[in-house]
Amino acid sequence: MNSVRRSPKSKVPNPKFGICVICVICGLLLFVSCFRLDSFLFEPTRVTDYLNPADMDSSWHVRFIIPDSLIEPVTLTALDGNHIYGFFVRQPAEGDCPRTGTVPRSPTDYTDGVRSQSAESAKSVDNPPENQFTVIYNHGNGQNINRYWGRVELLWEAGCNVFIYDYEGFGKSEGSPSGNACYADADAALAYVLARPDVVDSNIVYYGWSLGSFMACHLAADDTISKPRCLILENPMASTSALAKEGAVLAIPGSFVADADFDNEARIPFVGCRTLIIYGKKDDTAVPRRNAEVLLAEAQGWIPITGYPVENASHSDLPEVMGYDKYERVVSAFIVGDSL
Amino acid sequence: MKHKFLILAVLPAVFLLAAVRCGTVTAVTPLRRGESALAISVGGPVADVAGTNIPLPYAVARYRYGLNDQAGIYVGGHLLAAGFGLAGIDFGFSYHFLQQQGWVPTVGAIAGITALIQPGGGEALFPQLDLVASYRLGDRFTTYFGSQSVYQFQYRPNVVLAPFVGGGFKVSDPFSLNLEAKWYAPTEKTHPRNVNYSLPIAEHGAVGFVLGANWLFGGNHE
Numbered sequence: 001m002n003s004v005r006r007s008p009k010s011k012v013p014n015p016k017f018g019i020c021v022i023c024v025i026c027g028l029l030l031f032v033s034c035f036r037l038d039s040f041l042f043e044p045t046r047v048t049d050y051l052n053p054a055d056m057d058s059s060w061h062v063r064f065i066i067p068d069s070l071i072e073p074v075t076l077t078a079l080d081g082n083h084i085y086g087f088f089v090r091q092p093a094e095g096d097c098p099r100t101g102t103v104p105r106s107p108t109d110y111t112d113g114v115r116s117q118s119a120e121s122a123k124s125v126d127n128p129p130e131n132q133f134t135v136i137y138n139h140g141n142g143q144n145i146n147r148y149w150g151r152v153e154l155l156w157e158a159g160c161n162v163f164i165y166d167y168e169g170f171g172k173s174e175g176s177p178s179g180n181a182c183y184a185d186a187d188a189a190l191a192y193v194l195a196r197p198d199v200v201d202s203n204i205v206y207y208g209w210s211l212g213s214f215m216a217c218h219l220a221a222d223d224t225i226s227k228p229r230c231l232i233l234e235n236p237m238a239s240t241s242a243l244a245k246e247g248a249v250l251a252i253p254g255s256f257v258a259d260a261d262f263d264n265e266a267r268i269p270f271v272g273c274r275t276l277i278i279y280g281k282k283d284d285t286a287v288p289r290r291n292a293e294v295l296l297a298e299a300q301g302w303i304p305i306t307g308y309p310v311e312n313a314s315h316s317d318l319p320e321v322m323g324y325d326k327y328e329r330v331v332s333a334f335i336v337g338d339s340l
Numbered sequence: 341m342k343h344k345f346l347i348l349a350v351l352p353a354v355f356l357l358a359a360v361r362c363g364t365v366t367a368v369t370p371l372r373r374g375e376s377a378l379a380i381s382v383g384g385p386v387a388d389v390a391g392t393n394i395p396l397p398y399a400v401a402r403y404r405y406g407l408n409d410q411a412g413i414y415v416g417g418h419l420l421a422a423g424f425g426l427a428g429i430d431f432g433f434s435y436h437f438l439q440q441q442g443w444v445p446t447v448g449a450i451a452g453i454t455a456l457i458q459p460g461g462g463e464a465l466f467p468q469l470d471l472v473a474s475y476r477l478g479d480r481f482t483t484y485f486g487s488q489s490v491y492q493f494q495y496r497p498n499v500v501l502a503p504f505v506g507g508g509f510k511v512s513d514p515f516s517l518n519l520e521a522k523w524y525a526p527t528e529k530t531h532p533r534n535v536n537y538s539l540p541i542a543e544h545g546a547v548g549f550v551l552g553a554n555w556l557f558g559g560n561h562e
Binding site for chain 2: 245247249250251252253255
């Protein structure tokens with residue numbers, strides 16, 4: 001500025017007006033705070049019914065391979081009173097007759113993870129097998145359960161029960177998404193799964209894809225409620241701070257740009273279980289490749305952690321690039337405790 | 341999902357400007373003793389925002405005061421940082437140790453700090469050092485070049501540079517405009533990065549443009 005100097009005979013403008021204008025603009029912007037990024041973190045879509053084939057995009061690779069009789073719709077009540085929706089997909093038990101047609105999908109009511117009396121009486125599996133694993137699937141920032149149903153099918157094919165739920169504001173779930181709401185929803189999901197008599201508590205696996213890695217890591221970092229079997233993060237994000245740093249080339253706290261306390265870098269050293277980070281080496285959506293490497297570095301020396309980079313995979317095509325068989329083999333091997 | 345992430349990532353990138361001397365260069369030429377200047381500038385690196393390539397509109401308002409004919413002080417407010425709910429300010433000191441004589445340009449250094457403060461939260465402080473050389477071309481034009489640098493100690497790169505060239509035009513006696521082209525973070529690869537900077541040079545950094553308006557007032561000579 002000031003590249004041209006004023007000559008001595010110039011008239012002097014009144015600076016007070018300009019200063020006042022600047023102060024007013026600054027004041028307004030301070031109150032508006034219009035650029036918080038939380039609204040950009042979530043990209044939900046609403047549905048009136050789940051798992052309608054007409055709503056499924058071909059890029060989601062949904063195959064509808066799970067018999068309806070094994071899919072249990074679930075309604076949870078979050079701490080703020082909003083209802084959130086999910087599905088518990090179980091492995092066939094002895095006597096099950098897969099693919100026997102449509103079963104009524106009336107939701108089972110749960111409040112803060114405590115099953116209602118009717119749900120209690122509906123349970124038929126009292127002694128779950130010791131080698132039966134249950135995955136709590138924390139999905140990404142876009143769409144709703146429909147978009148992730150293909151992933152549920154893969155985990156089910158790998159031999160796991162799967163519980164998937166929509167965060168508040170996603171799919172049919174009430175409310176609007178936020179960092180705190182997502183964490184509360186994840187807590188409710190865990191409480192629900194723990195309350196099921198057909199789930200072995202020590203065989204619960206937390207799985208998080210992309211944004212869902214924050215919720216999975218949140219659950220795994222607090223082992224006072226439950227000690228999980230393991231944690232699996234697929235193309236995880238390190239933190240909102242890492243996103244900001246990546247874009248700005250500067251060390252900027254995540255709280256500067258988002259209210260959500262999304263910080264896996266801080267949480268991962270406190271994870272109390274074996275952890276697998278599986279990531280695409282061509283993922284440049286939000287540069288989670290580097291995010292994954294940041295998390296691996298943060299966790300080294302604190303927790304037993306395994307990195308599994310996948311050549312040519314990007315953010316959303318990891319199972320497709322690996323091949324379904326290999327993806328399922330890697331995930332199930334890690335869950336069981338075998339070498340990958 | 342990618343589209344939203346692009347927007348998500350582009351917005352924090354304005355902070356690159358906050359630390360690398362957002363706005364136009366603070367003090368291209370020295371003020372006279374007792375003279376004041378008020379400047380407003382807007383602009384930043386060109387990035388792809390929802391399919392459109394635009395200079396990110398980082399706005400800064402800055403006040404300068406001439407301590408003597410060589411030294412001055414300044415303080416500025418970052419308007420877009422306020423949009424994030426942050427108080428963004430910068431302040432510092434300028435000293436011009438060479439005056440234009442023949443082929444020798446006016447040369448100065450500007451040292452300062454940019455502070456981003458979140459009320460009730462954290463803060464980020466970035467020390468900065470700028471060097472600028474300028475030539476006056478007649479009564480109305482000035483051309484200048486130099487480099488800005490910002491320092492950080494807990495994240496690489498530890499020094500973020502922004503070389504620049506610019507020109508100033510005196511519109512009327514107290515009022516002037518200037519336009520700068522900057523190459524932000526030239527030591528850093530442009531891709532892969534979660535911001536789609538549109539104008540890298542040799543796949544490094546991001547080119548941007550900043551427009552400034554300046555008013556001069558006060559001083560002993562009046």
